[in-house]
Amino acid sequence: MTAVIDEARPQRVSFFNDPKVRSRAAQIVFALLLLWVGYEIYHNTSANLAKLGKNVDFNFLGNTAGFDIIQRPIEYSRESSYLTAILVGFLNTLIIAILGVICATILGFVIGVMRLSSNWLLAKMAAGYVEIIRNIPLLLQILFWYTAVLKPLPGPKESLSFLGVAFLNNRGFIIPKPIWGDGAGFVGIAFIIGCIAAIAVSRWARQRQERTGEQFHSFWAGLGLIIGLPIVAFLLAGAPVTFEYPELKGFNFAGGTTILPELIALLLALSIYTASFIAEIVRAGIMAVSHGQSEAAHALGLRAQPTLRLVVIPQALRVIIPPLTSQYLNLTKNSSLAVAIAYPDLVAMGGVVMNQSGRAVEIVVIWMIVYLALSLFTSAFMNWYNARVRLVER
Amino acid sequence: MKNMLMSLALGAGLSVAAVSAASAATLDDVKAKGFIQCGANTSLIGFGFPDDQNNWTGLDVDFCRALAAAIFNDPTKVKFTPLSAKERFTALQSGEIDVLSRNTTWTMSRDTSLGLKFAGVTYYDGQGFMVKKSLGVNSSLNLNGASVCTQTGTTTELNLADYFKANNMTYQVVAFEQEQEVLKAYEDGRCDVYTTDQSGIYAQRLKLAAPDDHVVLPEIISKEPLGPVVRQGDDAWFNVVKWTYFALLNAEELGITSKNVGEMMNSTNPEVTRFMGKEGDFGVAIGLTNDWAAQIVKHVGNYGEIFERNLGESSQLKIARGKNALWTKGGLQYAPPIR
Secondary structure: OHHHHHHOOOOOOOHHHOHHHHHHHHHHHHHHHHHHHHHHHHHHHHHHHHHOOOOOOHHHHHOEOOOOOOOOOOOOOOOOEHHHHHHHHHHHHHHHHHHHHHHHHHHHHHHHHHHOOOOHHHHHHHHHHHHHHOOOOHHHHHHHHHHHHHOOOOOHHHOEEEOOOEEEEOOEEEEOEEEEOOOHHHHHHHHHHHHHHHHHHHHHHHHHHHHHOOOOOHHHHHHHHHHHHHHHHHHHOOOOEEEEOOEEEOOEEEOOEEEOHHHHHHHHHHHHHHHHHHHHHHHHHHHHOOHHHHHHHHHOOOOHHHHHHHHHHHHHHHHHHHHHHHHHHHHHHHHHHHHHHOOOOHHHHHHHHHHHHOOHHHHHHHHHHHHHHHHHHHHHHHHHHHHHHOOOOO | OHHHHHHHHHHHHHHHHHHOOOOOOHHHHHHHHOOEEEEEOOOEOOOEEEOOOOOEEOHHHHHHHHHHHHHHOOOOOEEEEEOOOOOHHHHHHOOOOOEEOOOOEOOHHHHOOOOEEEOOOOEEEOEEEEEEHHHOOOOHHHOOOEEEEEEOOOHHHHHHHHHHHHOOOOEEEEEEOOHHHHHHHHHOOOOOEEEEEHHHHHHHHOOOOOHHHEEEOOOOOOOEEEOOEEEOOOHHHHHHHHHHHHHHHHHHHHOOOOOOHHHHOOOOOHHHHHHHOOOOOHHHHOOOOOOHHHHHHHHHOOHHHHHHHHOOOOOOOOOOOHHHOEHHHOOOEOOOOOO
């Protein structure tokens, strides 16, 4: 063997054919090109702006906005600044993104498991759902749900009433607004204490099980703590809450909190659409766990439910999490299609500010930075979670 | 790899080329490419709307045709870019279009800090409200608590906020990007009130299934002088656009129409001979031919004719001339003389 290698010892390679040199050179050329493209973009933008007698300046964000917004998570009026308007848009994007991620995940897991069901009808229904929903453009689905939500709903005067306290009409779903009185803070504190206690209980239960093998229903105990403690605190503080009930006044209901039809339609469209992709990811993840794993678990005497919970799902999650992250990012970015149905998200509000102030470059920069930051944050969180469920080799 | 490098290099090259796109000499650019790129509305009857034969019609659209007639002696040498209210200024600022003629309100900030110049007021308008007759509302002061549908990125949106604030009324604004969406949402009952410039309200009402079920409230809450817009810093092009507008008005004042423009060529009235370009070098002075104004009237007609066929009695809108009559007839339309 050694003789062969000795014979095949490479002769001196010419400089140009040395793979190391070649790959370095290619990388340097590519990096220079990238730099040049970046410089061109900057130079082109500033040259064109200079030609128009304009500059890039973010001071305009302090000017009075002058327009109103329909959904305001924070204090906002026409006297507020452009910056506040953009912030309102950003919070509205957050609201739809968080709600959408939660709903899409739940629906996606249900559909994904349904597709694997041995029940023929269930499996086919789930397959049909996935194939139909993921093959129709999202914008069409948003417009469909907007029309589907709006059209059948009656006007304010003929609202559908729920026990006379909540009302549904084509202006939205109007529910009583809780007004917290003195001592309401205790309920919040009790909730936090409940959460911490639940975590402590589950830790203790796990350690005890490893030590003694004795099991403890830590899930139910935790749930009891999280829900029970705030209720006890609420009652002890003398139920410090009153409700502002919606009342029909003139054109519409006054008082209460309104959930806009735009929000409902957008949430339906985004979660139903994204769920079809998540369902496929979940199915792939579960199928990726070899059948031998569950057989081995059964052989050890585990029943079907613990097998799924303790053996299959932890392994499936490793496959599921990375593509799931992509879907969460997609959903967040797709929420910008809200602009089609008058939901005041970041893109819609930025667009208004851009039009009223004429500051196009600045607004586009803000859009890009905010979406980038939002996506990077989501990625970072999901990467952290991914690291937790990763296979730990011993 | 090689392909990627090529496309990268190409992209970078294009970005260099784009620097020269927004050149200062728009008139020369327009002449060189052989047509005007005009930003227009797609869905507003009377201002920019495709008719039954799919011809783009309207006052704003005809203004661009008049501009083409002045420059090329051919009203068809204009290409239209459909723009939403939100996109329009960026399109003009970036040089994508040469002139914006899309029912755009002349305001101080647009005329100064946005880097734009308004060339004139082709239509004096004001913002109004439309509601369903069945609501029984007869004044916009009774709109407290109403939901209002409007278009985003407009002066309408700002006037609305001002008006409700000034009158201590609350409201909910539902702002869409496209005019069609605003109207559809109003028709679907999402809002109680539809608001835009009053000419626009009359135009949009025609598109509703039952126009007579809706009533336009009497109040006008703002001044909306609408006109063509160009970029700042190009006086030659600004002059061409401005004087095209003035030529349309002067033609009406002098009684020159598309029908009698041939006879008027032989007129001995000095004002008419100057207008026709038989006396003086007024056309050459703005970079056109001397018969530029005659060409406008020959192909597109005078302001009165344009108004009449798009907005007046012979159109479906039947809007009276009102403030848009010539100053000689009690209106506000007034043009400096060609002299």
